[in-house]
Amino acid sequence: MNTQQTPARMKQTRAFTLLELIVSMMVMSVIAVVITPIIMSSTDAYAVSRDTRAGTDRVIYALERAARVVRQAPFAADESGLDVQSATASQFIFADGSGFRLSGSQLELLKPGGGSSVLCMDVDRIQLAYFDAAGNPMSLVAPAQIHRVGLQISSGPVTLEMYAMPRAWIGRGG
Numbered sequence: 262m263n264t265q266q267t268p269a270r271m272k273q274t275r276a277f278t279l280l281e282l283i284v285s286m287m288v289m290s291v292i293a294v295v296i297t298p299i300i301m302s303s304t305d306a307y308a309v310s311r312d313t314r315a316g317t318d319r320v321i322y323a324l325e326r327a328a329r330v331v332r333q334a335p336f337a338a339d340e341s342g343l344d345v346q347s348a349t350a351s352q353f354i355f356a357d358g359s360g361f362r363l364s365g366s367q368l369e370l371l372k373p374g375g376g377s378s379v380l381c382m383d384v385d386r387i388q389l390a391y392f393d394a395a396g397n398p399m400s401l402v403a404p405a406q407i408h409r410v411g412l413q414i415s416s417g418p419v420t421l422e423m424y425a426m427p428r429a430w431i432g433r434g435g
Contacts, residue, residue, distance in 0.1 A: 316419045323368050323381035324414050324423050327353075327361050330370070331410045334427035342405030343427055351387050353410065363387045368414065381416065388413040394430075 277285075335355060337344040347354040352362030357373040361380065368381040390411035391399040399407065408430060413422035 313418065316417050317421070319381050319383075320414050320416050320419045320421050323384070324412060324421050326370065326380055327368070327412050327414075328410075328423050328425035330359070330361055331412070331425035332428050334407075334429050336429040336433070337405060342403070343407055343429060345404040345407060348389070348391055348404040348407060350389055353389060381414070384414060384416050386413075386415040388415075 331353065335344045335357075336342070337356075344356045345353070346356045346358075347360075352360065354360035354362065354371060358371060358375055359373045360371045362369055362371060363384060363386075366382065366384055367379050368384045368387060369377045370380045371377050388411075390413075391404070391407045392409040392411070393399050393406055394408045396409065407427065409424055409426050411422065411424050413420065
């Protein structure tokens with residue numbers, strides 16, 4: 262057996278020709294042109310989704326914290342009802358100064374004695390609705406008789422609502 266290669270076999274090599282290389286580059290370019298907008302739109306959609314989720318989380322936190330304030334409403338010392346000083350469409354404040362209110366675009370948590378902290382920023386609107394023991398809407402002639410509060414908070418595209426009932430009424434028959 263002759264182990265030497267003949268001149269015809271020497272010319273056979275395993276490599277790309279220039280034409281094959283150009284064709285493969287063109288195919289890759291077309292694929293890149295088609296896929297790039299898809300990738301960019303998915304990253305844009307992710308950014309919008311992330312921002313919406315962050316806004317929703319902020320509003321959920323503020324809504325749950327405000328509902329907790331309503332649930333923990335104290336009963337008045339004279340047993341006449343809740344110890345509510347002010348209950349309007351945008352604030353719910355107890356006689357000791359605690360509660361919450363919308364101040365500009367900030368929903369503030371009020372502390373007894375006058376301090377406050379921000380629950381949620383960039384709030385477009387807060388709407389509070391009050392109901393009596395029978396579930397009828399109240400005109401707030403007697404805020405001490407509030408038995409249920411409907412809370413609605415809007416911030417940008419997010420609007421969430423929740424109902425809360427003060428625990429102070431439990432066992433009092435009111």
